Amino acid sequence: MLILLFMEVRRVGDLEWTVDKTFKESMKVPIRLFGTENIIKNLDPQVYEQAANVASLPGIEKEVILMPDAHSGYGAPIGTVAAFDVNNGGIISPGMIGFDINCSVRLIRTNLTLKDVKSKLKTVVEELFKAVPSGVGSESKVKLKESDFKELADGGARWAVEHGFGKKKDLERIELNGNAGWADSGKLSKAVIKRGLNQIGTLGSGNHYLEIEHLISTNIFDEELAKEWDLFDDQILILVHTGSRGAGHQIASDYMNSFAKIMKSKYGIEVPDRELAAVPFLSNDGQDYYKAMGCGVNISFANKQIILQRVREVFSKIFKSDSDSLGIDIVYDVAHNRATLERHEVDGEDLELLVHRKGATASYYPGRKEIPALYRKEGSPVLIGGSMQTASYLLVGSENSRQTFCSTVHGAGRMMSRHKAKEKYDGKKLKDEMIKSGIYVDTDSLSGLAEEAGGAYKDVNEVVDSVDKAGISKKVAKFLPLGVIKG
Amino acid sequence: MIKMAKRGKGYKFLDNITSADVAFEGRGESLDSLFENCAYALENVMINRLDKVSVDKVKKITVKAGDIDQLLLLFLHEVITLKDIERMVFSEFKVRISRDGDKGYMLRCVCKGSKIDPKLHDTVVDVKGISMHRLKVEGREGAYRAMVVVDV
Numbered sequence: 001m002l003i004l005l006f007m008e009v010r011r012v013g014d015l016e017w018t019v020d021k022t023f024k025e026s027m028k029v030p031i032r033l034f035g036t037e038n039i040i041k042n043l044d045p046q047v048y049e050q051a052a053n054v055a056s057l058p059g060i061e062k063e064v065i066l067m068p069d070a071h072s073g074y075g076a077p078i079g080t081v082a083a084f085d086v087n088n089g090g091i092i093s094p095g096m097i098g099f100d101i102n103c104s105v106r107l108i109r110t111n112l113t114l115k116d117v118k119s120k121l122k123t124v125v126e127e128l129f130k131a132v133p134s135g136v137g138s139e140s141k142v143k144l145k146e147s148d149f150k151e152l153a154d155g156g157a158r159w160a161v162e163h164g165f166g167k168k169k170d171l172e173r174i175e176l177n178g179n180a181g182w183a184d185s186g187k188l189s190k191a192v193i194k195r196g197l198n199q200i201g202t203l204g205s206g207n208h209y210l211e212i213e214h215l216i217s218t219n220i221f222d223e224e225l226a227k228e229w230d231l232f233d234d235q236i237l238i239l240v241h242t243g244s245r246g247a248g249h250q251i252a253s254d255y256m257n258s259f260a261k262i263m264k265s266k267y268g269i270e271v272p273d274r275e276l277a278a279v280p281f282l283s284n285d286g287q288d289y290y291k292a293m294g295c296g297v298n299i300s301f302a303n304k305q306i307i308l309q310r311v312r313e314v315f316s317k318i319f320k321s322d323s324d325s326l327g328i329d330i331v332y333d334v335a336h337n338r339a340t341l342e343r344h345e346v347d348g349e350d351l352e353l354l355v356h357r358k359g360a361t362a363s364y365y366p367g368r369k370e371i372p373a374l375y376r377k378e379g380s381p382v383l384i385g386g387s388m389q390t391a392s393y394l395l396v397g398s399e400n401s402r403q404t405f406c407s408t409v410h411g412a413g414r415m416m417s418r419h420k421a422k423e424k425y426d427g428k429k430l431k432d433e434m435i436k437s438g439i440y441v442d443t444d445s446l447s448g449l450a451e452e453a454g455g456a457y458k459d460v461n462e463v464v465d466s467v468d469k470a471g472i473s474k475k476v477a478k479f480l481p482l483g484v485i486k487g
Numbered sequence: 488m489i490k491m492a493k494r495g496k497g498y499k500f501l502d503n504i505t506s507a508d509v510a511f512e513g514r515g516e517s518l519d520s521l522f523e524n525c526a527y528a529l530e531n532v533m534i535n536r537l538d539k540v541s542v543d544k545v546k547k548i549t550v551k552a553g554d555i556d557q558l559l560l561l562f563l564h565e566v567i568t569l570k571d572i573e574r575m576v577f578s579e580f581k582v583r584i585s586r587d588g589d590k591g592y593m594l595r596c597v598c599k600g601s602k603i604d605p606k607l608h609d610t611v612v613d614v615k616g617i618s619m620h621r622l623k624v625e626g627r628e629g630a631y632r633a634m635v636v637v638d639v
Contacts, residue, residue: 044506071506074620074636078507099616099638136533136610137574137603195571205613206639246571249615249638253564257557260619275620359507414507418612418639419500447535447611487613 026056035068046072059090068466069413075275078359091278096356101296103243104335105383111327131310134203134487135444150185156298160305173330183294196247201306205487212483219478248296332381336410363397363408389454400471412460421456443486498528521631535609540578542599553591
């Protein structure tokens with residue numbers, strides 16, 4: 001047992017901890033945490049307060065789950081999973097999803113090896129940096145009309161493929177097959193369309209990135225699955241981390257503000273933190289946001305189809321071969337900021353739950369219907385982005401994810417504020433150090449780079465080992481960065 | 488350390504509120520200057536050295552809200568919307584807040600700045616949204632302050 005801030009964090013398993021609902025009067029369920037003693041000891045105190053607020057929301061089922069990469073955000077901590085019984089007053093809360101709806105990680109494979117890429121790495125990074133707009137104020141190179149954008153918001157990756165951004169086979173390798181079928185662009189404000197039009201196909205900034213990765217045999221943990229998913233020793237891969245950009249941010253803002261105004265007067269809902277403003281999922285207001293959020297999901301997947309197209313073009317140009325010959329294909333694309341309607345068993349009862357994952361990734365055990373057909377037999381692929389200086393992981397959902405509403409970690413998790421990181425690290429020096437250590441980096445902002453220094457994050461290996469050992473998701477492979485593009 | 492903005496009593500970034508995002512506290516002798524300083528802080532999350540941002544374009548913001556916290560939220564939201572839609576960054580804000588009959592408050596702001604240019608401006612990180620988490624305008628005439636957490 002750890003005593004932290006006059007609160008008991010009780011150990012209930014090797015890597016499992018709990019905080020009783022007596023921690024805060026308003027809590028309806030306890031908090032369950034996953035991680036090593038070191039991780040739990042070093043959680044920032046705001047995490048508990050924020051998780052306790054989530055545990056107080058109407059219709060919450062069983063427990064609030066905090067993943068080993070949990071850290072404080074606004075409203076709910078990053079790394080939170082919370083499920084609400086929609087047939088028993090369960091809510092939907094935009095703040096429990098975050099502004100960056102469907103922020104996700106996409107892993108792209110190639111047939112290339114280190115020998116093929118090494119001498120051209122600088123060119124690859126620089127060409128990708130030019131092809132994919134990034135950074136504060138970056139502007140879309142894809143010119144769409146408002147009506148096109150609405151179609152994109154309804155169609156997601158399918159729209160993108162139909163309009164020349166990617167191939168039909170890509171859709172089989174994206175969760176939801178790249179389309180939230182419940183989306184309705186009629187629920188979007190004009191501001192959503194305006195912000196979206198200007199940013200579609202852009203990377204963003206902060207912890208968003210495009211990276212060139214290297215896989216070596218000693219970092220393959222499940223050889224059979226790695227082979228099945230077309231991975232091999234010495235392979236070059238690409239990781240993309242971005243979301244629904246300005247359009248998604250505006251959807252979240254529109255509905256957060258609206259719910260904050262109406263939740264008490266219309267639904268009698270009071271929340272401990274206005275950022276968790278919520279309405280019943282089955283109400284008209286709840287359904288409107290769910291449909292708008294679905295558009296955010298689609299915009300995010302379409303955004304990454306456009307980026308994938310640029311990746312294919314750049315590689316084809318540099319390696320003088322078409323993208324099929326180069327084997328540039330998606331391994332998987334999975335989100336970590338979304339609410340999804342799923343069925344789960346709670347205390348022997350099969351319930352229809354709205355599972356909110358904020359900075360948490362879906363990790364479905366084998367056979368779940370949510371898993372695209374191509375992967376259903378093995379379990380859902382899970383992608384964990386490390387910091388720009390450390391490893392990233394591919395995992396697979398396993399049986400113990402039944403304990404976590406089929407959810408797992410999403411990244412290393414920050415442990416230092418951006419302001420502190422900027423004071424501690426010098427962007428130029430960091431860039432030079434990274435290049436010296438074999439990671440070629442290109443960025444719009446040296447200050448932004450300093451904020452993203454590897455030292456500002458938890459140890460991704462310890463975070464991933466926690467969910468692997470807990471049997472929530474099992475390790476398949478680990479990738480090391482060779483090239484980094486930061487906005 | 489409190490940074491001095493062009494007007495008012497400035498702002499400071501707060502380290503112990505959020506690891507993932509950015510928190511700041513704005514201060515001002517009046518509500519007008521408090522709001523201006525919060526806007527400078529917001530721009531400073533995205534751009535270092537606002538003094539290097541020229542003032543060749545002028546934009547106007549008008550927002551209304553039932554309470555003062557909501558007014559601050561909507562005002563800052565408009566600033567990031569102009570960043571996303573028109574790629575604008577501002578180095579001068581002139582805010583005027585008045586009572587909107589018995590319905591709450593109205594804010595008018597004249598914002599001066601220029602289009603974001605990574606070659607000229609020391610960009611840092613995009614702000615995605617203004618959260619309501621711990622958002623609170625406090626104080627009285629002569630000493631106002633507000634805490635704001637933004638998603639980056």
